[in-house]
Amino acid sequence: MTTTPNTSASSSTDAVTPPAAAGRRPAPSCTLVIFGAGGDLTKRLLMPALYNLAVDGLLDAGMKIVGVNHGEMETAAWSKDLKQSLDQFAADKASTFHAGKLDDAAWNWIAQRLQYMAGEFESDDVFNTLKQQIDSAGGGNVIFYLAVSSRFFKPIVERLGKAGLLKEGDNVFRRVVIEKPFGTDLASARDLNAHILTYAQESQIYRIDHFLGKDTVQSILAVRFANALFEPIWRREYIDQVQITAAETIGVEARGQFYEQTGAFRDMLPNHLFQLLGMVAMEPPNSFDAESVRNKKADIFDAMKPLHPDDVVFGQYEKGPAGVGYREEQDVAPNSTTETYAAARVFIDNWRWAGVPFYLRTGKRLKLRRTEISVQLKAVPYRLFRDTPVDQLVPNVLTLRIDPAHGTSFDFNVKVPGPVMQLGAVQSSFDYSNFFAERANVGYETLLYDCMLGDETLFQRADSIETSWAVVEDVLHPKGGAVPVHGYAAGSEGPAESDAMLARDGHTWRPLV
Template structure:
């Protein structure tokens, strides 16, 4: 796994705690390695300390013990390496390819690689272009390559369409994962189950029985260290066209023909 934006807020609050919880519950592959890329210069040890602090601060989960499982944490930390990189420099992607080859030898990992773009949307296209030019997203029958992009996806419809076209220059649709992390929340995942697998609610889930729908975003986290992100994106684009509209779509959508990905989309 490769994370672009390894020092950012999304990585700190969500990605690293999620990886830790996968390790703790035995869902992370035994042969796993993670490369964190960002602009900041630091050693592997310094980055691992940063990751450890994030996990201890944000990995608590109401479904499990609040205590950190030290063995799982250390196992995850030992799989992490760090690279300082200029995302616009072709040399950075050549170096990344070499680092992945070294990890294959040192950690026994396979050739399946997921690139997680935990960066601003303006970087999605350039990073994907560079990955394609370096041959890092080329698939074979023996292994896959995936690219995950986070919301917000563009700043309006034309920019989102242009970004889609740019991603498709280097990737097939099956390689692209457009991620809205709100959809991973347990309550959100249960909306379709509650609606479509429930003989009580489904017959009543229509305009004849529902007066209105209200979606409240009760955030407790402020801007904190994300001032630069909000300067370019803004709170509305950060929340409404993705998180809130996804919740609205799940609430108001018609019943899909099946629950596979294409039918739901």
């Protein structure tokens, strides 16, 4: 196990700290230790996010970034590898970076703070050496980011605790960021929580869900609670149904081995989609401090009725207009029954939402890429228009577009110009790009920044994690046999059985168009 300092960057750049973005203060000085420094997550998301924070002047001059990974490597080589990845992303996706290209001064600012450490994640020597280095540098604030396979979560946190790396002092924090999957069912989530909380306090654990880092997701609370138009009707008396969609056009790509063990339901429902549901359905918090918001979301998860096999539909994409079937993908068993599509009907047993169905769906190789929330209001009485040429009234639907389009739209009825009372459906829409300057964002900037500030609002607590898994326990471990998996053509809108589930309630999915 070795560490190598960074000597490749010019010392003149070290004194240059970009000015902070308007209205935001730089995060406090800290050391960010990334376990899994050579992995895809670090290259694709963490380092681009850190770069964007540096460009915005939101990182302190005393920031250090220590990368821990298997295999010997010089810091200069790690830095070069990271920069090559960033250059590629800048060329491929201009919106990820300021001006569509790397700012050399900002990158040098980051590069000078990099240090690579080679070692095994389950070796006590790594943690002892890490502690010696942190102590010799004066201790201070440290964030340990677990960008590793979930099988390393327990041993890393255990060794951090035993090495004394999680001990906090006056005005000194030690925090651990853990990626999903946080367990694979209720029992494993409880076991993982119990284990890590043996060595750390709940306030030190930041369970991250990258969906919550999206500006459009955080805007859900702004739409609901900053506008008098919406909150009075945000209840069962006026809302007929809510649909939450996370559709992808891509298949499993090179993640067949991971997907075979996980499937669409575990991968998306108890975390990403439940988090969106929580923000849509939660009661107004007394303030936007972390515990107030998380308490209200926890109340929603606690009020969700447990799902049963009849409340879900599983699907698996087969050969179709969009490509090959799932069973033909790399690292997928030829007789696999893993679901690549999952839909669920969820009810919340509280005063505000009693009787209102929340329909959730996610899938791969679907017709269109789209993440959105559609809130459909109840129909007005038809009687007034009974003697007019009106076949049906288009329902009023407020749609919150999260990805790839960012904005909102509202469907409603108006009179068609002319002498006859004839109604026509129209849509009013808002796009963020028409009102706000585009900002570089990969979805992790806010989450990293909030972790450095100690703001836990967008991170999940142990109780909410366990409650979410409890809701789906009967689906994951059904007593009457596994949930059937239905085929659907790659490039379609999903299995017909998903449409039938809504049809039983007299509803239909919003089309993917």
